[in-house]
Amino acid sequence: MRPSGVFDERYEDDIAIVRTKSHWGLLFALLGLLFTLPSILTPHFLATANHIGISIIACQGLSILMGYTGQMSIGHAAFMMVGAYTAGILSAKAGWPFLITIPVSGLSAGVVGLIFGIPSIRIKGFYLAMATLSAQFIIPWLIDHVRVDITGGVFSLVVPPPKLGGIVFNTQFKMFYLIMPIVILITFFAKNLVRSVIGRAFVAIRDNDLAAEVMGINVFRYKLLSFFICSFFAGVAGALWAYWLRAINTEHFTLKESVWYIGMIITGGMGSTAGTIFGVIYVTMLDEFARVIAPHLGGVLPPTASVGAELALQPIFFGIGILLFVIFEPRGIAHRWEMFKAYYRLWPFSY
């Protein structure tokens, strides 16, 4: 739906993401707000914002694979692990600068993702999920047991903080300004990719892969491309994770993390770039909210001889929050956002 009184006079207007002056104004206001966040947020929430940024990058990749191409992957955290260890090893052992390690990490994760994506030509749905699940077992095992002199094995690999022109990114404040531009870049890339020929091919495969093939789309090629892009994003996210935490371990990238990334894109709305951002923020902030509210809920519990019962309420509250959301808005926050925008554009004359 176009804003009232706005007409597309050129083809560029028709395909523009940002259409009006107000849109541009809002975009700059949001960017301004984003880049002033570090001076507003408490240290805890600044670290959380960095975590959100990394998760957005990872989830944008997963959204392309699952939301747009309709392929399953429950090994996303394992691909992040590949990126994290590539960045970690290259910077800690070989002294490579982070400007090189980040794309290289993306590429290495992309190649590994490509390998695990090969079964997608033969299998789909739950069977493909099982195939990608194998990444979650094979990759950590290899890192933990093969060439432990390089990977650190079961112990963490210490990663030096990234440096750029004499600036050492060793605080949450500085890391924010490293992570957020990459988040914006990746989001912009994802948004544009899904509107391109490639994106349309992805959507065609998602909707009906047989019909897509009949139309001349090379299904295998595009499925693999989708796996590559998804894993590339995961690799970049993993590399940033390594620089953010400055110590990496296979334990950081478990199956649970993979499942949560899927949960984030489902909550946000599958097949939506904005929805992915909403989903990551919603799930992360719900977790934060659960942490704050849980101690106050302790009073409702019957007295027991045990301690820490209120802490147990935290995951319960968090779980219920997700459950209710999925029940009442299965199409995700992105759908609500679209509804709000439609309402706002017509307000107050909805007829």
Next chain:
Amino acid sequence: MKERRNAEMKKRIILVVLLVSIFVCCGVVSVFRGEAQAGPPSEIVVNLIGDITGPYAPSTGAACLFAIKDMEKYINSHGGVRGVKIRFVVHDTRNKRDVAISKYAEISAQKPPLIVVLQVADVEVLKERLAEDKIPALGVGGTDKTNWPVGWVFQTTPAYNDQFALFLDWLRSDWKKTGRIKLALVCPDFPYGHSIFTPTVDDYIKKKDIDVVAKEFFPPFDLDATTQFGRVARSKPDVIYSMTIAGQVRVALKGAESAGLIESVLYGMGCWGIDRTTAKLTGGLMEGVVGVAPVWLPSETHIPMIKELVDNFEKEKRPPENNNGPYAIHCIVKVIAAEALSKTVERVGWDKLNGEEVYKTLVGTKEWKVLGVMPFQFGTNSRCSLFGRMVKIKSGEPVPISSWLPCPDMRPVQFR
């Protein structure tokens, strides 16, 4: 035209609301940002970062929370820290490093004089930051990775490989067997399990005329290790040693039982495994198991504090098995935190109490008598406690079979 103006107006209103929201947020955040106070505080807060409800909860969950409750009560009723009440605030990470880093960011911004970090994995992530921020941290057990090179993390139990070396000393000198001893190592595949596999320990094993006849690992959260123990049985060991925690102890001992090894071998275990709770969990399989206890035992009620704690357990009708080894380890870290703060305040006063001064106190720790009984000191150029005691499980209880002994130094060669 009018509609268009209305739409423009709406957008302006939204922008204004957005800007106002930002300023309100700024105001709210600045209200919550407290300023540091000079002079004696009304209370001193020690923050703990650890896995309370995650996968390591069996050793750091209830044990840590009971210890917080009891130690606050005990320390404050015995004068607190130079008359100031101490309060321990726990930050549950659920074994997630992103949560640990966020919590640390929040805590470090307050420039605390001391914090406690429970998980080895968290220490690995925070070690460099602690040194940069000049915040000393107490931990409850360290590996080579967390201990070397020395930093701002102080472990209140001996390093795991040092404890293992003490077990080897005992094995060589006090155990019935003479001649070469055949040792099998069966451990879970995670940092604690791997902590004893270091080149220095390998050399020490050889020096003690001990042959390692089998090395096996099992996944840390698996429920069965029969296959691994089957392979171990074929190597006919005299001794098996496992670095296990909580439920892993049962997995290991059941595996050993199914391979027919329980009766024929001596079983040794690391400090988080040899305990009355795990003894109860294994239903008698743990009888005769030997290991190192780095802190007091729950049965030592002749120590006034332990008597008080045991009485409190009974009074509050808590399950007695919660008064266990992990609980004691978590109590000790709090006693040492209070002691370190107290000694620092005694030396520099409240006004100069900061991380650097507490660090100096901890580095200079020598011959502390924790609770008047337990010897405690950090080794030369080391950040780990030095002393441990050999214990054996008898009738489901760990019983001391040696006096307090200094653990052999298993630091990596490059740090000697």
